Amino acid sequence: MTRELASAFATKNYFHLIGGCLEGSDAAFGVVNPATGEVFAQCPDASRAQFEQAVDAARHAYVNWSRMSFEERRRMLARLADAMEARLEEMATLLTLEQGKPIAAARAEIERGIGIIRHLITIVIEPEVLRNDSGGRVELRYKSLGVVGGIAPWNVPIVLAAPKLASALYTGNTMVLKPSPYTPLTTLLLGEIACDILPPGVLNILAGGNELGQWMTEHPGIDKITFTGSIATGKKVMASAAANMKRVTLELGGNDAAIVLGDVEPKEIARRIFQAAFANSGQVCQAIKRLYVHDDVYEALLTKLATIARQVKVGDGLDEGVDYGPIQNRTQYERVLEILDDTARQPGVRILAGGHVMDRPGYFIEPTIVAGIGEGTRLVDEEPFGPVLPVLRFSDIDDAVTRANDSRFGLGGSVWTKDLAMGADIAARLETGVAWVNHHLGVSAEYPFGGVKESGVGRANGVMGLKRNMEPQLIVLPAGS
Structure with missing residues (x-):
């Protein structure tokens, strides 16, 4: 069955997800199976115009998506997790083809990505009451940022895309997600799955090279970048994001x-x-x-x-x-x-x-x-x-x-x-x-994860990770409110 699926993926057409529609591109690039060293599929290469469409769609969708309750967004993301589970074998086979990891490890990665989504959407974020007495009431509330740009790496593309996606969307943001050009196809398949579940523009997935990543970090219509990759590239992301004070979460590898x-x-x-x-x-x-x-x-x-x-x-x-x-x-x-x-x-x-x-x-x-x-x-x-x-x-x-x-x-x-x-x-x-x-490797999605020194900025997962996708706002009320 696995080999039959693999053969089908070689002739499959792949699409970006832009504004709720599956779109191809005029240009394409080959995706290599590292077990053979040969190209096994063609991936659409997003144009600048398609990227601009994705950002516009995300900004338009943000208005209604951010106004939904956590419960409404939770239900839709739970449906997405269920749909991924129903397509697990397809996703795992495609992941092995483009990433190279054993099929059992690919299945485990898809399952873990699903589990991350399901866990993060159970976390409750409530206003924090800092003061409530005769002097007044002070609350700390958390508001979504806007459009989050996610850039995922090639080593565990779904496990590292899942928390970016779930954290951004669950907290009321919309997203433009870019997978690595080395492993774009499983993430594009995720876009096909999400197309019939999420409102148009809430999640946009585009494949492309380094140029696409630069467009994302520079674009004034994207309010935050969450990036996983090398220290060298992370520094470039941070420098580019500084131009319009984008928020950043960076996980930059370790030794x-x-x-x-x-x-x-x-x-x-x-x-x-x-x-x-x-x-x-x-x-x-x-x-x-x-x-x-x-x-x-x-x-x-x-x-x-x-x-x-x-x-x-x-x-x-x-x-x-x-x-x-x-x-x-x-x-x-x-x-x-x-x-x-x-x-x-x-x-x-x-x-x-x-x-x-x-x-x-x-x-x-x-x-x-x-x-x-x-x-x-x-x-x-x-x-x-x-x-x-x-x-x-x-x-x-x-x-x-x-x-x-x-x-x-x-x-x-x-x-x-x-x-x-x-x-x-x-x-x-x-x-x-x-x-x-007496252990090493692996942190549950309920706990914040990230690095110090040059290994990163900020934390992903857990309450702390979710709040990295939100802006704190102080609400000050008079006494008796």
Whole structure:
């Protein structure tokens, strides 16, 4: 069934969603299946005129949408989640085709995106009474912003589009959403699903390249940008948004450190650490990217991790039983290879598993475990965003924390130990937006998520994330009101 769906998607026509209508474009670009390295479908490329139509439609729809009650908007978004669930297998198959992840992981991503929508629309946002006495009544209310521009990345396109969409729409905003040109098709399919459910103009989805993203960040008709991607692009988004004081929420990647203390049992934690480092073939912003291991368990944990790396199955995500897929695109594939080449030339480095491209079509790199490496190298200092894990040695916990924090990144981090109280104390010292103990990767939609330092601005999800899509307004009333 999965292969039959895949064949159908190669000949399918794809459309933008603009003002409640499904529209093609005069121009198109090819979408590559990273498991083969070949174009498998054509995607419409939005014109400037189509973008302007989408913004106009969103601004027009905002008038009525913002006046609806939370309950009315909740019902429509719940219908959207139900409709996505009914099309889950289609969405998952298309996601695997364009992103490369195993079909089981694609199904899980669609399910998680649905779950995020369903959770966020249960949150209640009420006015806050700051004062109510003989001196008067003061309330803090929250109002929608207007039109939100959402720019989603290629690594988990639906999971990262879902909270942008749900947060903006549920709080009374309308949206123009742009998926990555590497993975636009599943999001365009989402637009087809939404077309018959949401009022025209409430949600607009356009595919295109970097130029479309620039139009969004510069346009005076868009009131906020929510962006997930690289630090370099995030800085450009922030600078462009400053021209008309757009609000921004930026999640800009990470180089997460995990610290493993000497009291752990390597055999008990090795697989969990491996999964947290190599999820989506290492293409997760909050995956473990640097592993600091105490001298007492360093070699034992290395051996366990290398064994797992050699045992996992890497291949075409459409084949059942595959654990990990390819790097999503050629640009990223070549970047990871550059970092691997730099790593292999470092003195004292040991590559215990992997380190090579796979002898097959597509953008495949073996899961790689690297020992004997330190700071000052590309693999440790940069975010490789691929299936390569550096394992660094330490003997003093204060030294490990200092080294973990010596980074411009600050998305997530973790501590692994049998002493939970000590683990919590060490985790609190990490300069990150989230810190785990004996776990790494994944934050429920009920909690705010985001980074510090150059890993981002603001928070997504939870009450805090929803309020990032609203403007606080102080209402001051006389006594007796």
